[in-house]
Amino acid sequence: MSAEAENKAVSPEQARMLAAAFGRDFTALEAEIAKVIVGHQEVVRQVLICLFCGGHALLEGVPGIGKTLLIRTLSGAVQLGFSRIQFTPDLMPADITGTSIVVEADRPDGSRQRSFAFSKGPLFGQLVLADEINRATPKTQAALLEAMAERSVTVGGTTHPLPRPFFVMATQNPLEQEGTYPLPEAQLDRFFFKVVVGYSGRADLAEILERTTTGRQQQVAPVLDAATLIAHQELIAQVPLVPSVRDYVVRLTLATQPASADGSGTGDAGRYATPMVSRFVRVGASPRAAQAIALAAKCHALIAGRFAVSSEDVRAAALPALRHRLILNFDAAAEGVTADAVVRNLIETVALTAAE
Secondary structure, three states: OOHHHHHHOOOHHHHHHHHHHHHHHHHHHHHHHHOOOOOOHHHHHHHHHHHHHOOOEEEEOOOOOOHHHHHHHHHHHHOOOEEEEEOOOOOOHHHHHEEEEEEEEEOOOOOEEEEEEEEEOHHHOOEEEEEOHHHOOHHHHHHHHHHHHHOEEEEOOEEEEOOOOOEEEEEEOOOOOOOOOOOOHHHHOOOOEEEEOOOOOHHHHHHHHHHHOOOOOOOOOOOOOHHHHHHHHHHHHHOOOOHHHHHHHHHHHHOOOOOOOOOOOOOOOOOOOOHHHHHHEEEOOOHHHHHHHHHHHHHHHHHOOOOOOOHHHHHHHHHHHHOOOOEEOHHHHHHOOOHHHHHHHHHHHOOOOOOO
16 A cells, blocks of 8 residues: 555544534535525535535526526535626637736836736636526637636636636526527536436425515525535545445446447447447447546445445436436437436446446
8 A cells, every 4th residue: 555545544433533524514505505495405415416526517407496596505605706607699718717908007207017917707716607508609618618627727828727616507498499509418528417407396386485475585604614625525535435336336337338330349338238228329428427426426425424335325326427428319319218217227227246
């Protein structure tokens, strides 16, 4: 074992304490958000998992279901700077990243000195809401997604680091297609989770009316600071994956990859594919999917107060990590088969332990 690994190793007692502290903070944050956000517990949890894992979330849902309110509430509960970008077809990359401007200053001799200074754009928040991302042109979308991946922006040849923690929650409306620019699959792959937000139920809708039409206002108190959140992000990476669980993550990811039509696939493509994948999937998930599943499964374990990942943690993370990373074929479109249906079939059929 290397010296670095020995320094990071924790005793069983330390592991229990760290997991318990993580679970308390995560649950407290969920409870604080629930003061404002009615229902949608699974949506809130998946967004928080993205935040704690250092990833970004793509939310898909109709307008008016509280996506903006969720991230505003989250920014107050975690004491992070909030920034909102409303994506439109005329939005340019410099409008979100920032630009160099001319600054004038007085010299001692009375003359004016001109120089360039970088003016930061709204992307330099810590919690950034990219509202209706599919309304912007591909060039602007690419500027955002590059910043998400690199955690920095380059303007005029100078690289500017983004603040830590840095979390982007992008939204898109699944109904309106005219005047939109759907995200390419390569860019969708940059999102840690895709979270589907549905309608509120009867009881939740009644509670929403009670809170919003009677003058009642819920105040959110900060329960975490940036330093604590970053420490939790680092803790997640330290949670061990036993070989059998790691292999399950690998096989679950490989099971999304069908053999190529001409049989010229490389690696294990097609070897682990299920019949449903072979029939309806054109392109499977990338290694980023396996990374997202593994990290999210570690987060699930810590939420439950455990410093060890189970196969059930992996199953809980699979759907939001895989649904946007599968490209279906024409047969799937003709028969109304969705990516969610394919992933659920994978969860049900891929064995927890390898046969060989």
